[in-house]
Amino acid sequence: MKGIGHFLTGMAVATCFPEAMRATVGENSLMLLLGGAFGLLPDTLDFRVGRYLWKHHRTVTPDLANLDARVVANAVAAAIDEAATTGKRVHLKLHTLKVSANYHRTYSIRIDEEARTVTAKIGPLKTMGQAMGGGGSLPRSIPDLPPEQLQAVASFSANVDNPYHAETTVAIFSGPDFAFVPDNGKIRVDFIPWHRTWAHSPFLGLVCGLLGWLVYGLIGLSTTGDPASFFSARTLTVFGIITLAFWAHTLVDQFGVLGSELLWPFSGRRSAGFGWTHAASIMGNITLNIVCVAVMIWNCVVFSPDVKVVMPWAAGLSVQSFSDPLFYVVSALNYLVYWILAPLAVLFGGVALYGRLVPRRRPASEEVALQDAAKAEEEEGLDGPGEFSGD
């Protein structure tokens, strides 16, 4: 999911803690921000730290002045065979080729596990908006090269398991990483192997929660002098917010194509995702964001000091306070139907209707759709390109 979705999920989780909401409304506490920060932290760690710590055994950087697909294909095939012959992981990095502030030269590789070949192609220019190069001011989009330099095939001898997708285009920002991992007599291809590893593990979430608990407990101890502050509602709430916001990130990611290293540090294997959605899914992201904002608003209403809200379904109840369980449950159900399910039904219905009336621009094939999904997950931590400047 997009960073904002994880951030909102963490915030929504935080607002579900009564102690946090009481402290927010009564004391201008900043506890809720912990939810957002730790909800987003796994991707922040991956894309700001983890990717730099990752060790590349081999890198591919085609020469812009002398583009040659053979160099790319041979390098990838050699990396696969090296993993097979040495029995050790080989990490391969394919670097992007920046031509200007707006254009990148693309190239692609395809690992065919049946034919045991790597096919590399030199592609067209692409803009930072991922559009194909075109227009009057542009240089020629496909370079004028001999056919053997534009497309090349290299063979490898290893038995490869490539569960994710077949073709990868190296285009903008940072290029993709691969890990070729010996696994059960085959070489397993892991895509962006540094992503969703230790930084997404529930174990790290627990560690972060414990650190938060320790810091808040120590602050309480220094101000009150009472060791019981380690077990105060406030300190335990901090532990809960941090841990659950972090775990919520891992859980939400699990619905995508890539999974996470759920058992790190006990196992370094990244689980497969459920594949229900992907990081750039429009409806997936919007649904998550709507639900999270709705949860936050609900909790703001419940803990509002000035405004008393009575939902229609709860109007006839004798006790009209959110402290009454019956009133709370009936109101919550009413809110769920009117303010979450109904808007989502309208949204999905509208999108379905629009889809029927107006033919959509769809990916050419299931494989292309899968590649798009993979690319989206690779770029989910890059939150910059949608920037509007200034005031």
Next chain:
Amino acid sequence: MDFSMILQCTWVAVAGMALAAVASLIPGLHIYNVIALTMVIVFTVEEVFAGVDPMVLTCFLVGLVVGFSMLFTISSQFFQPCDDSARYIMLPHEKFLFDRRGHEAVLLASVGSLVAILFIGIIIPIIGPHMGFVREILRPHLYWIIGAVIVFLLMTEWPKDPGTGPTVATRMFDGWGSILMGYLCFLLSSALGIFTFYRTTIPVDAAFQSLMPVFVGLFAIPSQLVTILAAVAYPKQHVARSVELYGEDVIRGSASGLLAGMFASMTPSMTPGPAMLLSGHATVTGGDRQFIIGGGAGRVMYYVGALLFFFMPGVFLRRGGAAINISLVFIPETEAQYYVITGLIALTGGLSFLLMFGYSRMVLWIASKVNYKLISAAGMAVMIGLVYHVTSWQGLVIMTAATFLGLIPNYWHTRRITLLSVLLVPMFLNMSGLGSDVARWLGFM
């Protein structure tokens, strides 16, 4: 309100829109600068305006805001081309310019603006009465909402290095260089903001414009300087007779922009920049067209929508420089005033939309006759003169300091959006009750 009064209001609103069209020719000039100058003139020659109904002056300012919010980006589109060396990436309207499609970008933005005007004219009056309730619900939570935006902006400052260094240390250094400069921008802008709020050196009689030199320095002057120093020529532009546009782009772009505008207009210190960044991600805006359409919708929704909330009975939300300045001379009281203002927004919005087609061609014609560097130099001179006139030499000192800060993102490829901590951080600190403590700690109190 009698008919002659409504007629008078209509004429001055159209006059305000016409002035906005002229002022919009100056790249980098902000609507709030023009309003500030207008207010200074009004207060300076108070006796001239003594007989003028405040509602009339208000309608003039409304026309000014509507016209400006729809037109002011056109001059930047053609007069401030982007230089590769000052950018990590090109924004969509800059790409369009270099693909000879600058006029098309203007037309796309105009579509977003029109959607926003329709939304303001049709939907806001329907949902408006509930806005007071929403405001009451959110009132105790605004401080952490602003805090959440700050945390999100900081955590999503992204490394601009593609990771090509040979070692972990070089890659880390390359990647974190731009991130740390972004954080430095954030800290320095925050300090400047706190200084402006607690110990500004602006003369007392111009204190209500203390933010003006800060914003001119952070945003307008740096972009003009970069334009003057740029070594780039953009190709001859094609004036398209039609625009390639999909319904999906209009819906998604406009939805993103309207959401951003609503959020910014309801949240103190929020401006369209960070709001559109958030809404763009939240609605998964995709492609250059949606980005440009969203920008047009978001700007109008923020500047005009926020102003309308000020006049809305039961809401009277005073957000943004326009509402704050208008509140110095006018207090909305009746529903009639609200409906007149709504009608004038629809009228001037529609006129501005129609004007955009010819206006874009005119700006393009000027750009073909006059060197864009000269235009930016003239614009910069106007801005500096304006700051000096309104806030005296003290304002110039603050503007100069802010300019140095505003240049950092251009040369370190960080996000300019972090500069908005100049507003976000002091507001967040004040609303969470920490403002005085931090100002005292920084020696500003």
